[in-house]
Amino acid sequence: MQNKSTKALYLIPYGAWILLFVVAPIALVVYYSLFDIHGDFTFSNYKAFFSSVYLELTLSSFWYAFLITLFSLLISYPTAYFLTKTKHKQLWLLLIIIPSWINLLLKTYAFIGIFGQYGPINAFFAAIGIGSTQLLFTDFSFIFVSVYIFIPFMILPIFNAIDRLNPALIDASRDLGASPWTTFRRVILPLTMNGVKSGIQVTFIPALSLFMITRLIAGNKVITLGTAIEQQFLVTQNWGMGSTIAVFLILFMFIIMLFTGQKEKGGASVGKTK
Amino acid sequence: MTQQPIIRFDNVSKRYNDDTTVLSNISFEMERGKFYTLLGPSGCGKTTILRLIAGFIEPSSGEIQFNGKKINEVPPNERQVNTVFQDYALFPHLNVFENVAFGLRIKKIKQAEVKRRVEEALRFVNLQGYENREISEMSGGQRQRVAIARAIVNDPEIILLDEPLSALDLKLRTEMQYELRELQQRLGKTFIFVTHDQEEALAMSDEIFVMNAGEIVQSGTPIDIYDEPINRFVADFIGESNIVDGVMIRDHLVRFAGKEFECVDAGLDTNEKIEVVIRPEDLEITSPERGKLIVTVDTQLFRGVHYELSTYDRDGNEWLVHSTRKAQVGDEIGLDFDPEAIHVMRLNESEEDFDRRLESYEVPDHAE
Amino acid sequence: MGKQSNAQKLFLALVFIILYAPIFFLIFYSFNSNGTMSSFESFTWEHYAAVFDDTRLIMIVLNTVIVALLSALISTAIGVLGALAIVYLKNRKLRNTLLSLNNVLIVSPDVIIGASFLILFTAVGVRLGFASVLISHIAFSVPIVVLMVLPKLLEMSDSLIDAARDLGASGRDVLTRVIIPYIKPGIFAGFFLALTYSLDDFAVTFFVTGNGFSTLSVEIYSMARAGISLTINALSGLIFIVTIGLVLVYYALNRRNRTPVTGVKK
Ligand SMILES: Nc1ncnc2c1ncn2[C@@H]1O[C@H](COP(=O)(O)OP(=O)(O)OP(=O)(O)O)[C@@H](O)[C@H]1O
Numbered sequence: 001m002q003n004k005s006t007k008a009l010y011l012i013p014y015g016a017w018i019l020l021f022v023v024a025p026i027a028l029v030v031y032y033s034l035f036d037i038h039g040d041f042t043f044s045n046y047k048a049f050f051s052s053v054y055l056e057l058t059l060s061s062f063w064y065a066f067l068i069t070l071f072s073l074l075i076s077y078p079t080a081y082f083l084t085k086t087k088h089k090q091l092w093l094l095l096i097i098i099p100s101w102i103n104l105l106l107k108t109y110a111f112i113g114i115f116g117q118y119g120p121i122n123a124f125f126a127a128i129g130i131g132s133t134q135l136l137f138t139d140f141s142f143i144f145v146s147v148y149i150f151i152p153f154m155i156l157p158i159f160n161a162i163d164r165l166n167p168a169l170i171d172a173s174r175d176l177g178a179s180p181w182t183t184f185r186r187v188i189l190p191l192t193m194n195g196v197k198s199g200i201q202v203t204f205i206p207a208l209s210l211f212m213i214t215r216l217i218a219g220n221k222v223i224t225l226g227t228a229i230e231q232q233f234l235v236t237q238n239w240g241m242g243s244t245i246a247v248f249l250i251l252f253m254f255i256i257m258l259f260t261g262q263k264e265k266g267g268a269s270v271g272k273t274k
Numbered sequence: 275m276t277q278q279p280i281i282r283f284d285n286v287s288k289r290y291n292d293d294t295t296v297l298s299n300i301s302f303e304m305e306r307g308k309f310y311t312l313l314g315p316s317g318c319g320k321t322t323i324l325r326l327i328a329g330f331i332e333p334s335s336g337e338i339q340f341n342g343k344k345i346n347e348v349p350p351n352e353r354q355v356n357t358v359f360q361d362y363a364l365f366p367h368l369n370v371f372e373n374v375a376f377g378l379r380i381k382k383i384k385q386a387e388v389k390r391r392v393e394e395a396l397r398f399v400n401l402q403g404y405e406n407r408e409i410s411e412m413s414g415g416q417r418q419r420v421a422i423a424r425a426i427v428n429d430p431e432i433i434l435l436d437e438p439l440s441a442l443d444l445k446l447r448t449e450m451q452y453e454l455r456e457l458q459q460r461l462g463k464t465f466i467f468v469t470h471d472q473e474e475a476l477a478m479s480d481e482i483f484v485m486n487a488g489e490i491v492q493s494g495t496p497i498d499i500y501d502e503p504i505n506r507f508v509a510d511f512i513g514e515s516n517i518v519d520g521v522m523i524r525d526h527l528v529r530f531a532g533k534e535f536e537c538v539d540a541g542l543d544t545n546e547k548i549e550v551v552i553r554p555e556d557l558e559i560t561s562p563e564r565g566k567l568i569v570t571v572d573t574q575l576f577r578g579v580h581y582e583l584s585t586y587d588r589d590g591n592e593w594l595v596h597s598t599r600k601a602q603v604g605d606e607i608g609l610d611f612d613p614e615a616i617h618v619m620r621l622n623e624s625e626e627d628f629d630r631r632l633e634s635y636e637v638p639d640h641a642e
Numbered sequence: 643m644g645k646q647s648n649a650q651k652l653f654l655a656l657v658f659i660i661l662y663a664p665i666f667f668l669i670f671y672s673f674n675s676n677g678t679m680s681s682f683e684s685f686t687w688e689h690y691a692a693v694f695d696d697t698r699l700i701m702i703v704l705n706t707v708i709v710a711l712l713s714a715l716i717s718t719a720i721g722v723l724g725a726l727a728i729v730y731l732k733n734r735k736l737r738n739t740l741l742s743l744n745n746v747l748i749v750s751p752d753v754i755i756g757a758s759f760l761i762l763f764t765a766v767g768v769r770l771g772f773a774s775v776l777i778s779h780i781a782f783s784v785p786i787v788v789l790m791v792l793p794k795l796l797e798m799s800d801s802l803i804d805a806a807r808d809l810g811a812s813g814r815d816v817l818t819r820v821i822i823p824y825i826k827p828g829i830f831a832g833f834f835l836a837l838t839y840s841l842d843d844f845a846v847t848f849f850v851t852g853n854g855f856s857t858l859s860v861e862i863y864s865m866a867r868a869g870i871s872l873t874i875n876a877l878s879g880l881i882f883i884v885t886i887g888l889v890l891v892y893y894a895l896n897r898r899n900r901t902p903v904t905g906v907k908k
């Protein structure tokens with residue numbers, strides 16, 4: 001048995017980290033949300049949040065996050081499923097993940113060129129006679145780029161869930177007379193639900209709080225909760241209002257985690273998106 | 275020959291969280307160079323005793339002595355005791371050589387000597403040439419031998435083995451029983467071996483400690499324990515047996531199954547209620563006229579070396595019989611046995627009283 | 643499961659093309675002498691030369707790498723100690739509380755982390771710049787390291803530690819000769835993840851960096867807001883090659899340690 005005091009020593013740096021960087025920041029955000037721009041104690045920030053401007057903002061933020069998550073899922077699930085059937089699946093998976101390791105800003109920057117007035121997409125449209133269209137700074141480009149960014153993070157947990165599935169279960173289902181489609185619906189999908197939930201978790205919450213893509217690709221047309229926080233903190237310098245929005249974002253985060261929480265705690269959700 | 279015992283437990287108790295008593299007031303002594311076995315059902319506290327000796331846990335009360343010195347609080351790394359763990363606990367990040375060398379490296383022994391001693395230990399367990407193998411590349415039996423080599427290489431006074439054979443198949447298990455016993459005799463070390471397999475205990479040990487629910491119920495040589503079980507629990511646990519209620523009429527006369535029989539037991543109260551044990555192999559099949567008991571054959575199984583018959587007497591007592599002779603199911607047969615085959619057990623007799631009683635009528639027998 | 647149909651292959655191929663297209667698009671135009679990302683004129687290295695001539699940019703790259711390496715190292719140390727502390731905690735409630743707190747930073751959106759750290763640094767009086775960025779990166783990497791190391795520690799059987807003690811190892815020996823070697827794959831995985839998260843981070847850094855200090859992500863952001871510059875493209879090409887190199891190193895290390903490439907336990 002190791003010495004009790006050495007064991008206590010392990011706890012000190014980690015405990016200090018938790019207090020300083022987990023507990024204190026949240027407490028400070030809540031504290032700051034109770035002050036207005038002049039530093040006076042007030043609930044006006046909360047009142048303001050329930051005004052139509054912020055409610056609309058919240059709704060549209062949720063709507064975009066929903067669309068982004070939905071499209072990511074529609075692409076990721078089949079991709080993950082087909083990937084598990086490839087011969088060198090770990091290698092293919094690695095190839096899916098590599099793009100996620102290229103700096104996010106660079107990929108976003110690439111889309112400025114691709115969707116640009118003289119970019120390849122518009123050139124293609126011109127070639128088939130549609131004529132050039134405004135692609136950049138639209139809802140479409142915002143959702144497209146976001147989905148592009150989130151796909152690898154969604155694929156990973158789903159892939160792991162499908163990969164972990166015991167193949168004998170599928171054989172058993174087929175043996176009991178289920179068609180491939182029924183097998184998928186009744187056996188594979190329910191058993192991989194945990195992977196889907198972690199995928200939704202790592203997509204929906206960050207999608208609510210995107211701000212870099214909204215600025216670069218959506219050109220301030222799409223405003224999300226994340227953009228609003230950034231705006232309040234770094235542009236308007238109204239930390240009180242920014243903190244209030246942050247408090248609600250944290251609340252939403254906990255609610256979403258409750259919904260997508262899992263009984264079995266796996267390391268599957270170790271996918272963090274910027 | 276009053277040699278200093280190597281291990282002595284003096285009223286040792288072990289409690290967890292102050293309420294669950296795992297061992298209660300255990301006292302025993304172990305002599306140097308013998309093969310001891312702790313035998314008992316799952317959860318009776320065998321591993322707990324080993325962990326107390328190894329030093330992983332401390333007793334809640336009582337004293338543990340090693341060579342006459344109290345060692346209650348000595349940490350495991352300062353005890354001359356090494357353990358072969360049930361799951362072997364081999365280090366997966368080290369190869370066979372480094373696993374065996376682990377203890378020597380801790381003691382900062384020179385490389386040349388480490389090499390010599392590790393190779394010697396591996397030779398002892400018939401694993402020479404396996405030095406550079408990874409643990410994952412070894413079979414179950416080989417891993418077990420690595421675990422033994424890792425323990426003996428440190429030249430401990432005592433080697434503790436916690437059910438080391440339980441993961442092996444029957445054939446390998448029997449083989450390893452021979453090897454272990456032989457190894458212990460070659461090394462001359464004290465082995466304390468844990469098992470819940472009574473055949474294994476009978477085959478290997480110099481002395482067996484039968485345990486139940488945190489207490490040592492009986493200790494003695496395999497033959498003593500097999501022939502003279504102290505109570506129903508031991509009789510049942512060590513081999514199959516027929517146990518019936520009876521009454522002691524007077525010395526050398528006992529009544530059970532509706533009849534009186536001559537026996538060798540004495541020194542009990544007149545008309546004392548007792549239990550009688552007769553081993554299935556001590557019962558012999560004869561004709562009903564010549565049998566001391568008359569029974570009907572209910573089932574018969576062929577067990578390889580013998581037939582196992584389940585029979586019932588007229589009072590409804592079941593009698594198991596092991597016989598090389600065959601009988602017919604449904605037949606009435608007689609069962610014959612010697613007076614020595616009857617073992618009388620007093621109810622709730624302590625081990626000391628039991629030993630004293632046995633000595634009182636067995637000493638003349640042994641004084642040849 | 644059945645064989646892959648052609649439709650499935652086509653689908654996968656499309657996904658791969660879309661995933662890689664932007665990256666190769668960037669690299670392709672990094673060789674364009676025209677200076678735009680639309681019409682390719684002729685091949686040139688000039689944008690790469692521009693990257694190496696730009697001492698400010700090179701300083702920023704160096705800053706980024708230094709912050710990543712330092713934060714990965716320090717957070718790995720804290721994270722390993724944290725995982726050990728969690729494992730040694732007997733009290734179940736306390737243990738679960740610690741684990742939940744550990745996961746808060748993993749699921750928190752970067753905007754929240756950035757904004758709350760900004761408040762924290764201002765409240766405590768840390769000057770925004772190298773120190774605040776480094777501290778932030780350490781802070782958000784610690785829980786990742788804990789999550790990578792913890793399963794390894796939990797899977798380790800107690801009897802291994804008993805065995806080491808039994809063979810004469812002191813508490814220190816047990817740590818250095820048994821526990822650390824055993825959890826090494828987890829430590830490596832944690833370190834590499836911390837490294838990539840730091841290199842990749844934009845939002846948190848954007849909040850807590852001051853005027854004088856910048857990392858690559860923040861720099862690219864301001865360059866991109868200013869419009870297209872093929873220096874960024876050349877930089878992408880270089881980063882892509884370095885990333886592939888890192889992946890190969892990680893892959894090789896992992897091969898030796900026999901854990902899946904993805905860093906996610908099966
Ligand atoms: N750390 C502990 N805390 C509480 N109770 C314990 C602890 N360790 C063991 N016990 C209890 O002590 C009793 C004896 O355990 P022990 O491991 O000695 O049994 P055993 O005889 O070795 O059994 P087996 O044959 O199954 O290995 C069991 O009832 C067990 O539940």
Ligand SMILES: [Mg+2]
Pocket residue numbers: 320321322436
């Ligand atoms: Mg045990």
